[in-house]
Amino acid sequence: MNVAVLLKQTPDTESVIRIASDGKSVVTDDLKWVVNPYDEFAVEAALRLKEKHGGSVTVISCGPQRVVESIRTALAMGADTGVLIDDPALEGSDSLGVAMALAAAVKEINPDVVLCGSRAVDYDMAQRGPMVAELLGWPHLAMAVSMESDGKTVTIDRPIEGGKVVLESSLPAVVTFGGSHAVWNPRYASLPGIMKAKKKPLAVKKLADLGVDGSQAGTARVTMTSLEMPVARAAGKVIDGGLDTAGKATELVRALHEEAKVI
């Protein structure tokens, strides 16, 4: 079973976000770059499929040269090959543009299943998996918190508000991953894995190599034109005033009822 994983490199979730002087991008100088956590879940799920059915796992990513490091992380976890789409034309693009490039790369590999994150924890776009599926004309099953495959079909559990649904599709299909670390428990790269990863094939491609029209994929239908920080939250008051534990409970309930008016 051949699996493609779409992987995005994102700033570490520890990152403090600051707005750059252009007012529309974030300061990236001091950011630590990691594999998007949801994509780590996808890599883990891909490796489990490979363990069960054989085949290979290809990691595909769009982004600048620094992304090689994150692709290598996935290779060190056990993926087989990597593809980096690094093309300046994509700089002015939007989610759909990136999805066009990713879909073209997927077509070239022609996998049985494409796995990706439900969202990247940078811009929280939550778009590209379903977009790639639509561009390929494949079904997609989104927000998987479990996945099973017999090699011909794929089945997932999808949590929805107040319940869950079980979805199934024949292959090929796209699956996007939700859940959390506790659900997927993605493996760490082992030391031998890291050594091996250095020798695994990693191709760098331009849009033209994939037959993608840069003027289409590089165009933004929607752009983020300015950023703003959330309204600063000043530390409020600590309920103390020499009260005992019960007194604090009384005072808190009074404050929530009379001042905040939320209960």
Added chain:
Amino acid sequence: MGKCVCIIAEFRHGAFRRVSYEVASEGKRLADALGVGLCAVAVGSGVADKAAELGRYAVDKVFAVDDPSLENYLAEAYVPVIASVLEGCDPVAVLLPASVDGKDLAARLSARLKAGLAQDCTQTVCEGGKIKAKRPIFAGKCYGWCEWADGALPIISCRPNVMDCLAPLEDKKAEVEKVQPALVQARSCVKSMELDTSGKVELTEAEIIVSGGRGMKGPENYTMLEDLAKVLGAAVGASRAAVDSGWRPHADQVGQTGKVVNPNLYVAVGISGAIQHLAGMGSSKFIVAINKDPEAPIFSKADYGVVEDLFNFVPLLTEEVKKLKSSCS
């Protein structure tokens, strides 16, 4: 009907979900600013009979796609149908719920229509006839304003629980037009759907959340939080530490790799306030922190802080809330 803002209403098991009314209300504000009408697409089994109800939230006209095979949301089946209705009504903008299904639908739909999508928006405005939408990024550590290129259709998914709902117009009914676009032969299907009927409130849609972290010490102690949640009518959340420890289901995790929530009141119990947790709940209207460590970072974000041992404090708090509720009723 001429130019319009079009909303996609979410219909599940015979009823519109509340977030659809929030979306209609935001759609109405935008439509008024643009000087156009408000229409809706509603898909589902039995939806045609209910569609007129959307008039209460200012929808002028509903295109209803009513088919038993569309009982449950399935991207592959819904997207072509909705796309074909939208192509027919040619809206200036499309608004829909940023619910689990709504976000999924929005993404696939925008690829099909080659539209520009902004997910999870908290506000829309119209400036000089141009639409702008505000959305959180980095799980709420920052916000971005989206604008659309000329000729690009804006698709805007609206975060539940943020946008003000109009007061319902009790006797207004929307015009309903039944439409029957060609259905696709889907390769995917919904095998089963289970809905929790216990009346549990969904975290992303909850007005009040009581959340417990590693300080809870073990799964058994969450009954204490559930008791408090019950008297408050709240949902129960958790930190990643509590979920990773196996004390709580993953669906309860609040934070950058869990649910991003925005209740009126968030009560953090035994949670230190790591940056990933704060990202997920920082937009709550009021935050209460209960922690025995006065240095815990959560206090820097809390409107009300209580430095106490949670095991002593929470039961007393529950009693106080009970007293309040009985004196109010």
